[in-house]
Amino acid sequence: MKSLPIVFCGLFATLALSWAGILWQGQKQLGGLQPMSELYAIDPISNAARIESPQKDEPRHPEEPVGLAQQGKAQYISLGCVYCHTQQVRSQGRGADFERGWGNRQSVPRDYIRQERVLLGSSRTGPDLADFGQRIDSVNQLHAHLYNPQSEAPGSTMPPYAFLYQKRKIALNGEKSAGAIEFRDGFGPAEGYEIVPTRRAVALAAYLQSLKLDYSLPEARLPEKP
Amino acid sequence: MNSPSTEPLTAQSRLNEIDRSMQWPTILLLLSAVVWLLTATAFALLASVKSTQPGFLAGCEWLTYGRVWAAYLNSMIYGWGGNALFGVGLWILARLCRRPVPLPGMLLIGAMFWNLAVTIGVGGIIIGDMTSIEWLEMPAYAVPLLAFSSIILGVWGILVVRYGRPGPVYVSQLYVLGALFWFPWIYLTAQIFLVYEPARGVVQAMANMWYVHNLLGLWLIPAGLGAAYYLIPKISGRPIHSYYLASLGFWSLALLTGWGGMRHLAGGPVPAWFVTLGIVASVAMALPIAIAAVNHNVTVFGRWDQVAASPALRFVVFGTISYTLASLIAIAMALRSVSEVAQFTLMVQGQTHHMIYAFFTMTMFGAIYFMMPRLLNQPWPSAKLVQTHFWCSTVGIIIMLVALYAGGWIQGWQMNMPTLDNYGNPVHLNFLSIVQNTMPWLHARTVSILILGLGHLALAANLLWMVALAILSCKKALCPSNSKLVPETAVS
Numbered sequence: 001m002k003s004l005p006i007v008f009c010g011l012f013a014t015l016a017l018s019w020a021g022i023l024w025q026g027q028k029q030l031g032g033l034q035p036m037s038e039l040y041a042i043d044p045i046s047n048a049a050r051i052e053s054p055q056k057d058e059p060r061h062p063e064e065p066v067g068l069a070q071q072g073k074a075q076y077i078s079l080g081c082v083y084c085h086t087q088q089v090r091s092q093g094r095g096a097d098f099e100r101g102w103g104n105r106q107s108v109p110r111d112y113i114r115q116e117r118v119l120l121g122s123s124r125t126g127p128d129l130a131d132f133g134q135r136i137d138s139v140n141q142l143h144a145h146l147y148n149p150q151s152e153a154p155g156s157t158m159p160p161y162a163f164l165y166q167k168r169k170i171a172l173n174g175e176k177s178a179g180a181i182e183f184r185d186g187f188g189p190a191e192g193y194e195i196v197p198t199r200r201a202v203a204l205a206a207y208l209q210s211l212k213l214d215y216s217l218p219e220a221r222l223p224e225k226p
Numbered sequence: 227m228n229s230p231s232t233e234p235l236t237a238q239s240r241l242n243e244i245d246r247s248m249q250w251p252t253i254l255l256l257l258s259a260v261v262w263l264l265t266a267t268a269f270a271l272l273a274s275v276k277s278t279q280p281g282f283l284a285g286c287e288w289l290t291y292g293r294v295w296a297a298y299l300n301s302m303i304y305g306w307g308g309n310a311l312f313g314v315g316l317w318i319l320a321r322l323c324r325r326p327v328p329l330p331g332m333l334l335i336g337a338m339f340w341n342l343a344v345t346i347g348v349g350g351i352i353i354g355d356m357t358s359i360e361w362l363e364m365p366a367y368a369v370p371l372l373a374f375s376s377i378i379l380g381v382w383g384i385l386v387v388r389y390g391r392p393g394p395v396y397v398s399q400l401y402v403l404g405a406l407f408w409f410p411w412i413y414l415t416a417q418i419f420l421v422y423e424p425a426r427g428v429v430q431a432m433a434n435m436w437y438v439h440n441l442l443g444l445w446l447i448p449a450g451l452g453a454a455y456y457l458i459p460k461i462s463g464r465p466i467h468s469y470y471l472a473s474l475g476f477w478s479l480a481l482l483t484g485w486g487g488m489r490h491l492a493g494g495p496v497p498a499w500f501v502t503l504g505i506v507a508s509v510a511m512a513l514p515i516a517i518a519a520v521n522h523n524v525t526v527f528g529r530w531d532q533v534a535a536s537p538a539l540r541f542v543v544f545g546t547i548s549y550t551l552a553s554l555i556a557i558a559m560a561l562r563s564v565s566e567v568a569q570f571t572l573m574v575q576g577q578t579h580h581m582i583y584a585f586f587t588m589t590m591f592g593a594i595y596f597m598m599p600r601l602l603n604q605p606w607p608s609a610k611l612v613q614t615h616f617w618c619s620t621v622g623i624i625i626m627l628v629a630l631y632a633g634g635w636i637q638g639w640q641m642n643m644p645t646l647d648n649y650g651n652p653v654h655l656n657f658l659s660i661v662q663n664t665m666p667w668l669h670a671r672t673v674s675i676l677i678l679g680l681g682h683l684a685l686a687a688n689l690l691w692m693v694a695l696a697i698l699s700c701k702k703a704l705c706p707s708n709s710k711l712v713p714e715t716a717v718s
Contacts, residue, residue, distance in 0.1 A: 003395055004384075011403065012407075014477070015480070017484065018483075019411075022485065023433055023436065026429045026433075026500065029497060030496075033427060080291070080296050081358075082292070082360075084291075095493065095569070096642045099652075100641075108495050109428045110427070111495060113426055115427065117357075118427060120428070120494060122360065122490060122569075122570060122574060126661075127657055149280070153658055156280070156661065157277055157280050159276060159290055159292075160281065160284045161290070163285060163290075
């Protein structure tokens with residue numbers, strides 16, 4: 001084939017266009033996003049938000065994830081939760097994300113800048129989790145759900161993650177361990193046994209609790225409380 | 227020797243010589259492809275059962291739904307798809323270069339490394355080392371070997387072209403070369419942006435969608451189109467409808483595909499102009515799609531007796547018709563008003579399976595039915611098994627697509643659109659009810675996987691039987707002088 005070099009120039013150029021247009025341009029536009037405080041000012045020249053007179057104690061959003069939640073995220077990744085759960089609230093008017101109570105504001109690029117792995121997801125076999133931390137009533141209930149989803153959400157198709165929990169004999173004096181999970185009637189273990197979360201389950205719960213869209217950003221304000 | 231009367235025979239023996247020169251590496255690739263196909267089918271069946279019976283085998287962490295699903299995706303795409311793509315694509319490339327291939331050992335090594343890498347990767351997913359990055363779930367320790375073997379196989383393809391007989395460039399060669407060249411590039415880019423030097427925030431999501439879309443659109447689809455462009459004229463004995471259009475189709479596909487992936491992020495946390503660009507590019511894909519439809523389907527149109535007579539052609543024509551349909555559905559699903567409902571539902575899975583199974587896989591089946599008799603000098607032992615395979619695949623994929631498209635549309639509608647209650651207030655159906663409403667469709671999907679699996683077993687049995695027969699008569703098969711030539715237009 002005489003025209004081999006020309007063919008390769010063509011193959012290179014066609015893909016290089018979208019490579020530059022999407023990845024390079026995306027990096028250029030979004031790669032420099034910084035965390036933002038509640039107090040910010042709009043720069044009159046660049047029209048971008050910047051932190052006004054940085055205060056030491058003022059929280060920056062999104063916040064740095066804590067270690068335990070990070071470990072929990074590793075579990076979330078290893079178990080493949082992303083195949084059924086998205087982590088993105090679409091803008092109001094697109095779908096019914098707001099109406100379903102999945103968030104009070106839409107997700108924006110700045111929400112993800114502290115995440116080493118972004119898990120937007122592409123399937124909603126289960127509900128969106130971007131703001132899940134705000135919907136959790138109690139850690140005990142969350143553990144009961146992870147241990148056996150049928151107890152908290154009858155008819156759910158979420159797999160039970162019982163292997164993240166330990167079944168133990170209750171101590172002779174009849175006192176349950178500190179972390180033992182309280183179940184609804186009929187969902188608990190056999191008489192004389194208790195279910196205790198392992199370290200992995202504790203970390204996973206901490207991660208799920210940390211998923212919150214409870215702060216305002218210049219480009220995505222929470223609605224004013226009435 | 228070059229007198230016109232013996233010309234067809236010379237061309238024939240030249241092809242035979244080429245087949246012989248890459249016989250065993252190609253057979254290895256095709257056999258591995260079928261083994262991976264069976265593996266993927268088993269994972270798919272398990273995942274599908276688990277999606278309706280979440281308690282099934284739930285005590286085993288290695289078989290939790292998320293991991294089984296990821297293992298299915300990867301064994302289907304890299305195991306079956308990759309092996310079939312390299313086996314079929316490189317064979318077509320070599321035949322169109324009209325000279326026995328150089329360095330068949332390099333092809334063999336590339337094929338072995340590829341399979342080793344996919345095995346390590348899928349094993350890593352099951353034991354819990356997966357990345358949860360869509361279509362890149364294999365753990366980081368499988369990545370260098372996979373990238374390396376894809377480069378070996380790509381370089382081998384270039385050597386084949388470089389040392390081939392000079393002559394015209396066929397459009398099938400373009401498609402195969404494109405797939406070989408683009409894969410290492412998109413794969414390494416995605417790995418760097420997502421795993422080795424993670425990009426900031428949602429740039430990762432954009433890189434992921436760019437990769438997913440390109441893996442389908444610049445790797446699997448070109449291989450399928452290249453095979454169709456080679457096999458349809460070959461088996462039907464009619465030239466491609468328009469050669470000029472074919473080349474235009476290739477270059478427009480190459481130019482547009484890369485942008486289309488951004489449409490999956492519609493409504494998501496990325497700047498809107500990326501999404502708009504993705505939608506525009508997706509709609510503009512109508513041009514290459516129309517060209518492929520004209521060139522493939524018009525060439526065989528009205529020749530249904532031939533399509534019925536040749537199992538290979540039947541599979542390929544099923545594939546190319548599916549390509550047109552799947553692409554049109556992809557265009558429709560790119561539109562904002564449709565994607566508002568279809569996004570995040572089973573419809574997305576349906577469209578992907580339409581492309582990967584009804585088009586790519588069916589076309590590859592056709593290619594395997596055409597190639598194996600020529601590589602082994604041995605006809606397919608059972609026509610009944612071929613029939614069984616075709617009908618199981620056809621019926622199975624139709625059930626699956628109906629279930630996923632219809633179930634997904636209902637799911638998306640109930641999830642996103644309000645209904646009015648008795649007082650005229652908009653209300654949204656409870657989420658668990660939506661989940662329950664997808665159940666019948668998911669059961670249908672399980673049934674469809676069982677039927678598809680039956681077809682795959684028929685293929686595997688026929689293939690094993692054929693290889694066994696070839697080995698038994700190996701003196702004949704391995705010695706070119708004794709071999710009977712299989713004519714190209716023969717019913718295979």
